[in-house]
Amino acid sequence: MFLTRRLSSKIILQVILTIMVVPYLFPLIAMVQESLSGQGWGNYRAVWAVGVVPEFFRNSAIIAGGVIIIVYCLTMMAAYGFSKLHIRGREIYFWMMLAALTLPEVVLLTPLFSTAIKLGLYNTYFSVMLPLAALQIPFCVLLTRNFVNGIPDELFDAARVDGASTARIFWNVILPLTRPIAAAIVIFTLIGAWNDYLLPLVFLQTPSSETITLLPSFFVSEFSDDQTKVAASAVITAIPEIIAYLCLQRFFERGLTAGALK
Secondary structure, three states: OOOOOOHHHHHHHHHHHHHHHHHHHHHHHHHHHHHHOOOOOHHHHHHHHOOOHHHHHHHHHHHHHHHHHHHHHHHHHHHHHHHHOOOOOHHHHHHHHHHHHHOOHHHHHHHHHHHHHHHOOOOOOHHHHHHHHHHHHHHHHHHHHHHHHOOOHHHHHHHHHOOOOHHHHHHHHHHHHOHHHHHHHHHHHHHHHHHOOHHHHHHOOOHHHOOHHHHHHHHEOOOOEOHHHHHHHHHHHHHHHHHHHHHHHHHHHHHHHHHHHO
């Protein structure tokens, strides 16, 4: 992080940041324009008239909420252990976990399908939540470990002198001080779980359990391809993510900045 005090430096920095952001705005603007073309707001009314939007939102919210809880709990404990606890071979375990970042979702589809069938989890929320959480955890642990490394060791030494156990230190020291990075974890996990298309498509087969990412498929078939309705569906799908980011923006930026500086 750096501060610019001169007006000329601020202007140059603002111009550079604007140029960097503009290319990412074009797809969003095009999507909104496409959703309003033709029938205008009637496209959104047509999407809502399908009758599955509330149910799909509920299913996606359940899956995303479950994934966030699993990822948050396991990430915080893993980051605490990898950063502050003296565990034999912890660096080996850490890099083994990071190796999971190289595995694409589609490669794991067949073993995940077989495992879900054998465990009786097929066509349940858990068949989607558990793989999504496992795919999110390595990156979240990488971010959180860097953040926890920035917490002074003197805090932990003082807590141990006062008689606090490892679990008590985790509850009273780690969790309160990691709220900024927790916001970043929530945002990243929400985006990954909410936008995932492949796992719900394969593991959720009943219409009552399908997620919001399948909403555009109602307007694409062999004999029709209504892109205005597809764009309107995409806009509706993105609304919860935008709201979540706006609510957690301050903590999100603090968490990423602190984790990157250490």
